[in-house]
Amino acid sequence: MTPPSLRGAQRATRHPPVEGHGAGRLFPPNRVRGRNDVAAFIAALAVLVCLALPAHAVRPDEMLADPALEARARDIGKELRCLVCRNQSIDDSEADLAHDLRVLVRQRLSAGDTNRQVVDYIVSRYGDFVLLRPPFKLDTWLLWGGPGLVLLIGLLALGRYMRRQAGITAPPPLSTDEQQRLAHILKDEASR
């Protein structure tokens, strides 16, 4: 590609600023067709966007011929963390290790393992961290119970507050003497 400055110079020599008929030739009547093109382009783009499937890193050569087994492998893959990219599942990750783990999952499924056995096998190598959904355990109780705990504290505080509010009674009604004084003051205010 020619550098922009050069392109500018060429255009300047090829299309000298001729007054009068210059504008019409630079922008020929396909201006209307141009708008249609844009509409068509947007429509095509919209169709493509709608057709697009979620991007998976699972490569065709990894997939199992048996659709039932492949579906189980996908179920497992969605739940396993890629230990290189951390917040992607092994099905979503392009990392080499994720590829190896996908292949391993499929090998073990083909060998007749249950989903549970496959996941347990990988957990035994990489620990609970490999699970995107951590199990409920002694050392994860705060993780799972935390939100409930905060809710409980909030409810207790709310209950206390409401009980205290209910305890505050309305002030006793004014005595006749006080009512007269009030009327007097109000009259004063109004006449001012």
Place this chain on the structure above:
Amino acid sequence: MRRWLYLLPVVVFGLMAAGFYVGLGIDSNVLPSALINEEAPQFDLPPLPGRDKGFSTADLQGHVSLVNTFASWCAPCRIEHPVLNALAKTKRVPIYGINYKDTGDAALSWITKLGDPYTSIGADDGQVGIEWGVYGVPETFIVDKTGHIRYKHVGPLSETDIDKTILPLVAKLQQ
């Protein structure tokens, strides 16, 4: 309002600050190994091309060993390599190599150029790495006399790691 409530924000701040301070010291790249105190996995790796001895589970029996995963494509391994060479020279503990997802030629030229600290090396296409719970190279394991994994270090070993952590633990396990 009770007076002690005024102290509450200070207490909450103190707790949060303490939590964050502890959090700062945790390297989130280092994952705890699930294999600590477990038996080393069963494997039998072939040697690098042109060599006769690979690396298998049987090699880990009867003595304390270091198992180091490395690859010629791994930059931190290059930083670690002189440290391993120096450790090998002390003859305190045999170092076994798992050449992870590498080509035989590249690994051989790496050893020729940079020195060979390994008692023996096995070539792994990634399967055995998974058995060991490897998620990046270099990683180094200490295996005791009975073939149980006792320690895992993630990332390149430094001289400080060797002196402060690796050698004391090796000495303890060798008793």
